[in-house]
Amino acid sequence: MTAQALHVYEILKKTLPEEDAMTVVEYLEDATEAKIVRQVENKIEHLASKADLSEVKADLIKWMFIFIVGQTAVLAALAAGIVKLLH
Known part of the structure; x- marks a missing residue:
């Protein structure tokens, strides 16, 4: 009591x-x-359960990969443009 x-x-x-x-x-x-x-x-x-966290982690990795590929493409295009302007 x-x-x-x-x-x-x-x-x-x-x-x-x-x-x-x-x-x-x-x-x-x-x-x-x-x-x-x-x-x-x-x-x-x-x-959140472990399954929920696992799903979020997979989505996060997927979107990070997409973002990194997109940023790399933009930087490559900028570098090619700068090289083209300088020649």
Whole structure:
């Protein structure tokens, strides 16, 4: 039992029988735990899996290759243009 639950139990015990106070506190603890579990599960759903990361990595490598080939072609064309202008 957490400190907060114990505090709630002490308050409820003044107006309810001990067994009922304990039942209410246990219910609140279970509800709180269930809420935390739901929040964690929701956050886990948004995490990337190894397969997702592998797919992103493959796409990134593909686009890097395309970019490098394009940049090389542009630089080769510029170099050829400069050589042509100088002769």
